[in-house]
Amino acid sequence: MTHDPIPARLAALKTTPTPVLKAQWRELFDSEPPPFNRRYLESRLAHRLQELVYGGLKPETIRRLEQLGEELDGGDKKKRGMRADRDRPITGTRLLREWQRVEQVVPVTADGFEWQGRPYKSLSAIARAITKTRWNGWVFFGLKNHRGRT
Structure with missing residues (x-):
């Protein structure tokens, strides 16, 4: 019986320092890691491993997803990357x-976002409710760095 090292590698992601996670990202994806929060890096690395x-x-499954995409945009793949608000996460994202x-x-x-069962129009309002202080919601959730770049 062979030992599967993947569960241990996945569990180790939780305690791996962020710079090491970013190095793993470069190795596994052959690109620079996105400026998203640590949790995102962990989940994408786990999926990739x-x-x-x-x-x-x-x-x-790939064919079915492509078929659904064509139903959504009539086969125009350029439309798939276009959204009214490019920076806004896709509906269904957590x-x-x-x-x-x-x-x-x-x-x-x-229509926006939800936190603790309540609808919100802005992430800043949610960040303020969580922290009791003023925050840029995009920065708080790691969608933008503190200099405003996504």
Whole structure:
């Protein structure tokens, strides 16, 4: 019986220093890591490690996703990358942030965002509710760095 090292590697991501995570990103994706929060890096690295060892999506899954994309945009792949607000995360995305040892989860909805079951129009309002201080919501959730670049 062979030992599968992937579960241990996935568990180790939680305690790996961020600079090491970024180095792993460069190695596994052959690109610079995005400026998103640590949690995003962990989840994408975990997915990539599993994909490389266990295989990616099945060809029929890829075909189905492409078919759904064509239904959405009529086959115009350029439209797939275009959104009214390019910086806004795609509906269904879950933003994660740990604040004072409590994980905060904010789903992106069609109308804005949701936190603790309540709808919000802005991430800044959610960040303010969580921290009780003024924050740029995009910075708080790691979608922009403190200089305003995405």
